[in-house]
Amino acid sequence: MPDDLPTPKRYDGPVGGWGSLEGITRVELNAKASPSAMLTLRDQNKPGGYMCSSCAWTKPEDPHAFEFCENGAKATLWDLTRDRCTPDVITRHTVSELRGMGDYALEKLGRLTEPMRYNAATDRYEAVPWDQAFAQIGAKLRELDPKSTTFYASGKAALEPSYLYALFARAYGHNNLPDSSNMCHETTSVGLKKVIGSPVGTCQMDDFDHVDVIFYMGQNPGTNSPRILHTLKSAVQRGCKIIVFNPLKEKGLREFVDPQNPVQMTVGAPTRIDHMYCQVRPGGDLAALMGVCKRVIERDREAREAGLPDVLDRDFLERHTTGFDAFIATLEATDWADLERASGLSRAEMEVAGEYYAEAENVMGIYGMGLTQHVHGSQSIGMLVNLLLLRGNIGRKGAGCSPIRGHSNVQGQRTVGITEKTELAPVEKYRELFDLETPQEDGHNTVAFLEGVLDGSNKGFIGLGGNLANAVPDHERVHEAWREMELTVHVATRLNTTHCLPGKSSWILPCLVRAEEDEQVSGNQWVSIEDSFSHIYGSRAYRTPASPHLKSETAIVCGLAKATLGDSHPKLTWDEWQADYSRIRDCIAATYPDEFHDMNARMNKAGGFYRGNAARERIWKTDSGKAEFTDPTTLNACGIGDAAGRYHLVTLRSNDQFNTTVYGHEDRLRGLSGSRMIVLMRPEDIREAGLREGERVDLVTDTDGDHADEPERRVRSLKVVPYDLPADTLAGYFPELNPLVPLWYHEELSQTPASKGIPVRIAKA
Structure with a gap:
């Protein structure tokens, strides 16, 4: 990571305009995107085309000539790189060496091309055939208590693999189905539902x-x-x-x-x-x-x-x-x-x-x-x-x-069954459609999963995308314990930090990106996603896959499920679902008939179809049957209040970033570039603290009360950068500053990490 931070300058340009085009061009050159990527951008977010894997903003019925933004274009170009992270590339490095490279350098190695298994004796990943990977993962899952495993989902997987993933987990024997919503918008799902009866927004x-x-x-x-x-x-x-x-x-x-x-x-x-x-x-x-x-x-x-x-x-x-x-x-x-x-x-x-x-x-x-x-x-x-x-x-x-919503289908994943809460799972429909009796107790969310990692009770992890280990709080404690799990399996497109923390048995299963053709027995497949406005859209792509060895997320879920469950559930027809995704959508429609009826016929119409929202109709599905006014118990939402020498830290993404994926080291809209190891601070606060612009400092988590005697959490050697902020407020980048967030410092109802108001103090580097 570059460490040459220039003096930040005010960015006088607007958002959009030529600056946006320059940012897209720079990432295209950095990603070495294939020439056909421009054809994908032409059809992005349009009826009959490919639905962006970036944010969940709506796909309009009457689209613009170019219906993509700077961030969405960067995500697509990054996905369609010509760089390939083949087994030969990976085996040049031990996993210990890879772990020290950082996410940017790991992703720059390119797209993964073949399934791999970790060899602890050599500390390297090695290529294996798909059938061997599925068989050995399935055998290991059968050895473990299902309730000691976690099936995590990032927010990118479409409705079809998400529905099957949740079904697989429950047939296997657990409800441990956290997803990236636990890390970001779960507070909406819990808090908004409590007061208006809807876990999602009401606007169109x-x-x-x-x-x-x-x-x-x-x-x-x-x-x-x-x-x-x-x-x-x-x-x-x-x-x-x-x-x-x-x-x-x-x-x-x-x-x-x-x-x-x-x-x-x-x-x-x-x-x-x-x-x-x-x-x-x-x-x-x-x-x-x-x-x-x-x-x-x-x-x-x-x-x-x-x-x-x-x-x-x-x-x-x-x-x-x-x-x-x-x-x-x-x-x-x-x-x-x-x-x-x-x-x-x-x-x-x-x-x-x-x-x-x-x-x-x-x-x-x-x-x-x-x-x-x-x-x-x-x-x-x-x-x-x-x-x-x-x-x-x-x-x-x-x-x-x-x-x-900041993820393309995180809302949709919850809609079709990825949830740890049994009251939100379609238990009766599973019984009716598949003769499936599902576990009756709630599973664990991300915080509970991490607690299980720390105390050793969580033995297995499957990650459907994402870079969870680097997105979570309390990096030092979590990363040390992560490698003690018996099984870690990662469905992924590129290497990231989480893959470099292998469990005792660890696998990387490379998948298609949404912009690549998904050819199955019945032809090139459609998938579907849900936007922030509860509209469902079909998505189909035509780009040639990065490797002939890649499988779709749907095919990988089906392969894992078959290898794990065998013939124990005759109505779970994994081969048929993999061959023709429309059959999965028939199951979704049968499971959620009020919202998804005629799903195959409706999802490809311009603007998608609306699955409805009771609160928009002033039907309040709350405990009282009405919209509920609430009285606050505090006047500031931070969990730890003010004290002498205490600041509250806000973590941010840069302009060249999507979640933990960093495309480059430009934060154009804030006038910043170079190192991400910086802390933004109000000029008056810099002077009052006796600091200078460009000086290196450490940030230390500043807790009190029951947590005052905890081990120190510290991020070292951050450059002080003056910035227009409120008094006693600091800002810096996610995930670099995640080690400062205690696992217990989370939203009171949803347990979402409280990363926008972390109590810290400044220490000399």
Whole structure:
């Protein structure tokens, strides 16, 4: 990794425009993408084409000429590299040597081409035939107690392999099915469901044609989901006001140039996205939203006293909500000074945001992990819903709650059965369709899995994609224990750090990427995915696979299941499902008939098909049968409060990054390049701490209470970089700073790592 950090400079360009094209070109050259990759980009996210493996933003019925963003193009180009990580390339290095290379260098070796098994005697991976790999993995799984194994899924696998993966796990004998949602958006699944009865957002694409004000919380579209910027630009040009709450002033929320607009690309001015930018402290969204609610209630009281129409939608409140009076009492008892301290905003800022809300007919709340990845993130979601409920802004056109998913199918995987919770699994349908009796107890999520790794109770791991060991908290403890597992199996496209932590028996099974042709007995196969708006789309690709030895994720799941289960379940027809994926979709439709009926016929229509959302229809599947106001137990969502010398650290992705995949060392939109081992810090805080720009420091986790005596967690030798941040706030890159996140420091309901507000102190390097 380069260590030559230039002095950061302000990036004066907008998101999109020529900078975006330059970023795509640079990654294309770095990836050495095949010439045919451009044909894939032409059809990306269009009906009949390939659905992007990057973010889960919607695929429109009437697409643009180019329906991909900078991030999606980078993901596709990276997948379609001409570099090959053959067995000859891998065996040049011991696994110990590979482990020291880092993820960027490992991925630069190229696409994996053949299945491999770890040889502990030589500390190297060696090529093996597929049938031998399946047979030996299946034999090892039969030796293990099923409940001591974990089947993890990253967010990229399509609905077909995801459905079969969940079925395989339960037929094998466990519900241990964590996925990347546990690491990112599980707080939405738990917190949003608690208050409105839906685990997913309520908005649809056409709502953006009618929304008047958007509250945009803790999400950076410029890096993580640039295609949404076209939609935001259109809304702004129509007159919509976007009120942003975020600790960093991200370029993607300031101004945008549409790369598909020749006038704007040449002589036109950028479109300003934000109407108001509120730079909250980490975890401060909770108090900020409470302050907005407080002003709306004051406005309603003033209107009633003046004989003017109510600001609140009292009919909606009476018919559709519960807990309103208790929430109002809490608001009235909360002092503005406390809200200012907890949020990092002034009373005036919160009041102005409240004015915009009160005067708007239709309001939408959009949020990302900056809102949710805190110890009390579910309470932040509850407060956003409180605000929306005040004027009936859920369940009608132009309004609603819209979490932005960062993985292409992580929402869809949950929809078709990848869950550790038995209440969410289609247990009765498994019995009806397959004569399958499934385990009755809940499985474990990612945190419980890692606890099992640490105490030795988790013996086996299968990873359907991803780089979990490098994405999790507490790297040092977890990585040391990871290699003690009896079995580790990785379905993968490239090498990464997790593969370099082999268990006692370890395998890498190389798979196709979604952009490659998936040829089975019945021909080139369609797969399907779900977007953030609960639409289901078909996806089919035509690129030649990187190796003739690659198998699809579906074929690998079927091969593992057959080798493990044998003929013990006659109605689990793995060979038939592998031969023709439409038969898998028939099973999905039979398992979820209300949402997926006629799936094969509907998924390829332009815009996909909508599987519905009860809360959008104002049907509240909550305990009370109504949308629920909630009272916060704290004013800041961070789990550990302020103290002398304590900062709260926000972890980030760079502009050249997708999750743990790093395409390069440019963070163009923040004006940064070079080493990722940096810590961003407010200039005033640098001076007050007696530090200098460019000085090296260590960050140390700063815990208290029951955890004050834990072993030290430290990341060493980070360069101090001045940046516009709130007071006592630091920022740095994920996953480099993950060692600072204790495993126990997670959201209270979902157990999602609280990576957007890590308590740390600065130590001299």
